Amino acid sequence: MKPHPKILDKIIEAVEGSSTICIVGHMRPDGDCIGSQLGLTLALKNLGKEVTCWNEDSVPDKLAFLDPQKLVQKPRKDREFDLVIATDAASFERLGATGERISQRKLFINIDHHASNTRYADINWVSPREPSTGELIFRLLKAANWPITPAISDCLFTAVSTDTGSFQYPSTRPSTYHVAGELVKRGANLARICDEVYQSFPLARVRLVRHMYNKFRLVHDNQIAYFWLKKADYVRTGSESNDSEGLIDHIRAIDPVVVACVFEEVEPTLTRISLRSKSDRVNVNHIAGQFGGGGHPAAAGARIEGTPLAVQRRVIRAVRQALDKNS
Ligand SMILES: [Mn+2]
Incomplete structure (x- = not known):
């Protein structure tokens, strides 16, 4: 030792x-x-x-x-x-x-x-x-x-x-x-x-996974995948915030995807984001840092104020820039 x-x-x-x-x-x-x-x-x-x-x-x-x-x-x-x-x-x-x-x-x-x-x-x-x-x-x-x-x-x-x-x-x-x-x-x-x-996911979580697969979006040549979790989604599926843990790994695991992002509604003008990167090219700790958050190079998060659409635009823009800078 x-x-x-x-x-x-x-x-x-x-x-x-x-x-x-x-x-x-x-x-x-x-x-x-x-x-x-x-x-x-x-x-x-x-x-x-x-x-x-x-x-x-x-x-x-x-x-x-x-x-x-x-x-x-x-x-x-x-x-x-x-x-x-x-x-x-x-x-x-x-x-x-x-x-x-x-x-x-x-x-x-x-x-x-x-x-x-x-x-x-x-x-x-x-x-x-x-x-x-x-x-x-x-x-x-x-x-x-x-x-x-x-x-x-x-x-x-x-x-x-x-x-x-x-x-x-x-x-x-x-x-x-x-x-x-x-x-x-x-x-x-x-x-x-x-x-x-x-191996013991609650059914409510599986409903949330189904929702995620129906709704996720791919942008930037399929290199960025993201989806939104609204409070209504939890209500509709009978799930709770805990059940969303690890959901991001499903879209991270898609071949062309380099960065995965989940936007979660906390309040109407407060959004929690989770970011995952599959490549050394993109350090998501730095991206989360731009929004007052942090974490690790491959996994990070932040809480951001603003309307959902404004938050989404700012975050996706930051991810695009990181991908373009190091491509
Ligand atoms: Mn830890």
């Missing part, structure tokens, strides 16, 4: 010197966020720490199997903590309402892999070459010699698997497979995880 970075010693020391610890994550949590939050929560509970795990939004249904004890809870008022650790949250704003609830703390640690991370805590372990925060949590537990139980392995394997698109995204490295192997060795239940996460 390579020697671990010094910052890990600082984090381990901070955890060992704390009794009350709160683990927080970003709004609309994904597999990496929930897996990292829960994996770390379980590990620190096993050390005898008093651990609270907070997220503004609830655990998506497909990840509920990771949390039979219902450890992930909505933030509450007036709690004090020796230590707060944020996982997978690129900015303080991404914590949402949770951010307002963690002001009574002695120390704040930020563990994340987003290149756009704003380093908002007292100790920031930000490693953009890592494809998931789950991999960082695994390295932390290994370096600290804190036991990695089968339940923790399930959480971290889910984190690593979901943030790499099942080990397919180019961010996947040899060490990612190594970590996944170590987690399976420690009891991660592959069959259960794959069944729950990838």
Whole structure:
């Protein structure tokens, strides 16, 4: 094993010197966020720490199997903590309402892999070459010699698997497979995880997928694919915002498509965009950055004010420009 970075010693020391610890994550949590939050929560509970795990939004249904004890809870008022650790949250704003609830703390640690991370805590372990925060949590537990139980392995394997698109995204490295192997060795239940996460879509989501295939548009020589998700689409299909996660991968997977974009209506004049790029030619983190958002070179997002049509025009124009500049 390579020697671990010094910052890990600082984090381990901070955890060992704390009794009350709160683990927080970003709004609309994904597999990496929930897996990292829960994996770390379980590990620190096993050390005898008093651990609270907070997220503004609830655990998506497909990840509920990771949390039979219902450890992930909505933030509450007036709690004090020796230590707060944020996982997978690129900015303080991404914590949402949770951010307002963690002001009574002695120390704040930020563990994340987003290149756009704003380093908002007292100790920031930000490693953009890592494809998931789950991999960082695994390295932390290994370096600290804190036991990695089968339940923790399930959480971290889910984190690593979901943030790499099942080990397919180019961010996947040899060490990612190594970590996944170590987690399976420690009891991660592959069959259960794959069944729950990838083979158990609710029917409402399938209706949403059908809607997406009917409505998506191709522009710029079929190199850009996009579609809109309106509130009415959720109502009509009986689905909820959670169900739209990963929908973008369907249009990303079309051969001539280089950049995929989903526009989602939040309010009549507020749109959430998700961007995916299949090529080094287009860095969608930069495009999202033009609109006040961020993420990774191949996957990023933003929230943009304006009428839907104006937002669509501005975003598609930015994507066209990025494609033309590097063609
Ligand atoms: Mn992540």
